[in-house]
Amino acid sequence: MTTNVSQARRSSRHLQRTAIHAVMIALSLISVFPVYWMVVSSLRPENALFSTSLWPSEISLDSYRFVLTRIPLLRMLVNTTVMAAATTACQVLTGLLAAYALARWPMRLSAVVHGVIAVSWLVPFQVTMIPNYVLASRLGLLDTLTGLVVPNAIAAFAILFLYHAMRSFPAEILDAARMDGAGSWRVLWQIVVPNMGAPLASLAIISFISAWNEYFWPLMLSRTPENSVVQIGLQMFMTQEGNLWGPLMAAAAIISLPILAIYLFLQRHIIESFVKSGIR
Structure with a gap:
């Protein structure tokens, strides 16, 4: 039985x-x-x-030949890579510094500051797009990679993400480091950052993919194909007369290669970082 x-x-x-x-x-x-x-x-x-x-x-391979001769796709790929990498670096750095300040130096208005950051995260970028465009125009940043990066250099999501990760960091370790004479700057870079590899990796991956897929802001700011990004290059094959589906698919395939290569190269680290950081 x-x-x-x-x-x-x-x-x-x-x-x-x-x-x-x-x-x-x-x-x-x-x-x-x-x-x-x-x-x-x-x-x-x-x-x-x-x-x-x-x-x-x-x-x-006619569609690929057409794409590579019709638009400066390789230049756009370089522009997109530089823009996405710079945006990611800025968001991780600013998010790390702001989150560390909020988590380790509590003040009377900490809850208010946290609430303001959370509310700003809920505001769509399309709402602030026009003021950002006017400011970029006055600063002479139209049709530049700098203009594409600066408005996205600080992200509320990055601050909140790292803030909640830092709150779970053992306070005893930080207290022991301060008792040994370590300053706040040394504690951050020599103790906190090395032990937050998973949250930082997860944030970097999310920020890079988000910046790579950005479309509306480059559409407003770009003036020439040579200073544009790959998402604008795809849009060039969609016209009022009709869509060039063959070249459009070829361009999309070429544009997908860098992201696929990064994923295949860092597959183990990506999965591990997402699991450790609690993202599902």
């Missing part, structure tokens, strides 16, 4: 694992299929662009 019950339980667990894996495989295929279809569409000749076959009967 006991043997039958054990076998039934093992069989039930096996069925559950099989069902879970089947669902995960199905969801993975659904997630990957748009990327696969983008690549396949970019390899189709123009006369077979709307074919529903899963693999093109004839592979053509």
Whole structure:
């Protein structure tokens, strides 16, 4: 009797694992299929662009040649990489300093300051886009990478994210460091930062992807393709006369390569940082 019950339980667990894996495989295929279809569409000749076959009967690189000769895509990729990296560095640095000040130097109005930062996070960037544009225009930052970075150099999300991570940092370690004569600057860079690798990595990844996908602000600020970013380059293949689907898919495939390469190279670190930081 006991043997039958054990076998039934093992069989039930096996069925559950099989069902879970089947669902995960199905969801993975659904997630990957748009990327696969983008690549396949970019390899189709123009006369077979709307074919529903899963693999093109004839592979053509005309769409890629058209993209690379029609717009300065490689220059846009460099601009986007520089802009995203600079924005990420600024957000992580400013968020780290502000979060450390809020978490370790409590004052009478700390709750008010925290509330103001939280409220500013809820305000969409589109609301402040016009004032930022006027300010950038007066400072001579139109059509520059600096103008793309400066309005996003400080992010309320980064401050709140690191603030809550620092609140869970053991206060005993900081007190021991101060008793040994370490100043606040030394405590931050030699004790706090080395032990906050997971939250900092998670924030850097989120900030980089968000900056890479930015569209509305570069659309307002950019004037020339040479000083623009890849999202604006994609929009150039969508016109009132019609969309150039082949070149659009080819450009999207090229633009996706850096993000995919970063993920494949840092896959283990990315997953580990997200798990340790509590992001699900």
